[in-house]
Amino acid sequence: MLNKLQKEIIELKKEKNAIILAHNYQTGDIQEIADFLGDSLELCIKASQIEDADMVVFCGVDFMAETAAILNPEKLIVLPDKNAECPMAHMLKAEEIKTYKKRYPDAAVVLYVNTLAEAKAEADILCTSANAVKVVESLDNDRILFGPDTNLGWFVSHQLKDKEIIPAPEGGHCYVHKMFNLADLYFLREKYPEADILVHPECDAEVQEYADYVLSTGGMMAHAKTSDKTTFIIATEYDLVTRLRRENPGKTFIPALDDALCETMKLHTLEKVKNSLLNQEFVVKVPEDIAKKAKTAIDRMLDVS
Ligand code: 13P
Ligand code: SF4
Structure with missing residues (x-):
C-alpha cells in the first residue's frame, strides 16, 4: 500500500510529465x-530511450544523473x-587521465561509468x-588503462588473462564494497551452507574469489529470479x-553486512523527490563540449552492450 506522500508524488509526476529513474540502492x-529501477547499465540504457517525458527525477548519484543529462540534453x-555524489567517481580527474595517456600511449582508456563527465570525455x-569484461574484450588493444x-x-584481468589492465589511479575504490570481508563470508557459509554467495565486483579480490557468483546489482536480481536455489547471501x-x-x-536473502550503506544514495527522500518535482531542483547540466x-x-x- 502506498502512503499519502507516495500518492502525491505519483500525481505530481503526471502533472509535470516526469518520470523517476532510481538505482537499486535507493530505499524501499x-x-x-x-518508473524504472535498475543497475547502472540498465539505467543508462533506459536514459538513452526516454521519448515522451519532459523531466527526469534521478534518484541515484551524480555520475548517473550526468549520464542521463548527456543522453538527453533537451x-x-x-x-x-x-x-x-559517488566518492569513487571523484577519485579520477580528467587531468590525471591525460597524464596516464602520455605514459601509456598504446593503451585504450576504459572508464567505469562511476566517473564525472569531464573524465568520461577522456575515455x-x-x-x-555488468559489461566490463565484454567491453574490454571488444577492444583490439592488449593494454588497457x-x-x-x-x-x-x-575482475576484468582475472577473466581476460591476455589483457594488461593498468589501474588508474592506484587504489581507486568504493568504501561501501570495501567493508565486505572473508571472515563474515566464512561465518555465513557455515550458517547457510545451501546458499549461493553473490558479491559485487567492487568487492576486494579475495572476496570475489570466495564467492559463488560475481555480479552487478542487475545481475544479482536476474540470478535470484531464475536460480533454483532459495537462499542467497548478498x-x-x-x-x-x-x-x-x-x-x-x-x-530468503541474507545481507552479508547490515550496515553496508551508501550514504550519498540515501540522501534522497520522498520529501526531496516531491520538492524536485514542484520546484525543478536540482538541475543537472553538462557543458556541451564535454557532453559531446x-x-x-x-x-x-x-x-557493445
Ligand atoms: P551496479 O551497476 O552494479 O548497480 O553498481 C553501481 C554502483 O555504484 C555500485 O556501487
Ligand atoms: Fe559510489 Fe560505492 Fe555508493 Fe556505488 S556504492 S555509488 S560506487 S560510493
Missing part, C-alpha cells in the same frame, strides 16, 4: 514509486539532493559492472536486498 519507499534532469569507451575502481579492474549495498525481498517473496565527447564513449559502450 523510493523503489516503490520509481530534457530537464533533476537530482533530489544535490550532494548525492575511449565506458563500462559498468582502467579506472577508477581497482577491484573491477582486477554482498552489496543493503537496499538491493530490499528489492530482492520485495520481488522474490518465496526466497563523453557521449561518444557512452554510445560505444551501449553499442
Whole structure:
C-alpha cells in the first residue's frame, strides 16, 4: 500500500510529465514509486530511450544523473539532493587521465561509468559492472588503462588473462564494497551452507574469489529470479536486498553486512523527490563540449552492450 506522500508524488509526476529513474540502492519507499529501477547499465540504457517525458527525477548519484543529462540534453534532469555524489567517481580527474595517456600511449582508456563527465570525455569507451569484461574484450588493444575502481579492474584481468589492465589511479575504490570481508563470508557459509554467495565486483579480490557468483546489482536480481536455489547471501549495498525481498517473496536473502550503506544514495527522500518535482531542483547540466565527447564513449559502450 502506498502512503499519502507516495500518492502525491505519483500525481505530481503526471502533472509535470516526469518520470523517476532510481538505482537499486535507493530505499524501499523510493523503489516503490520509481518508473524504472535498475543497475547502472540498465539505467543508462533506459536514459538513452526516454521519448515522451519532459523531466527526469534521478534518484541515484551524480555520475548517473550526468549520464542521463548527456543522453538527453533537451530534457530537464533533476537530482533530489544535490550532494548525492559517488566518492569513487571523484577519485579520477580528467587531468590525471591525460597524464596516464602520455605514459601509456598504446593503451585504450576504459572508464567505469562511476566517473564525472569531464573524465568520461577522456575515455575511449565506458563500462559498468555488468559489461566490463565484454567491453574490454571488444577492444583490439592488449593494454588497457582502467579506472577508477581497482577491484573491477582486477575482475576484468582475472577473466581476460591476455589483457594488461593498468589501474588508474592506484587504489581507486568504493568504501561501501570495501567493508565486505572473508571472515563474515566464512561465518555465513557455515550458517547457510545451501546458499549461493553473490558479491559485487567492487568487492576486494579475495572476496570475489570466495564467492559463488560475481555480479552487478542487475545481475544479482536476474540470478535470484531464475536460480533454483532459495537462499542467497548478498554482498552489496543493503537496499538491493530490499528489492530482492520485495520481488522474490518465496526466497530468503541474507545481507552479508547490515550496515553496508551508501550514504550519498540515501540522501534522497520522498520529501526531496516531491520538492524536485514542484520546484525543478536540482538541475543537472553538462557543458556541451564535454557532453559531446563523453557521449561518444557512452554510445560505444551501449553499442557493445
Ligand atoms: P551496479 O551497476 O552494479 O548497480 O553498481 C553501481 C554502483 O555504484 C555500485 O556501487
Ligand atoms: Fe559510489 Fe560505492 Fe555508493 Fe556505488 S556504492 S555509488 S560506487 S560510493
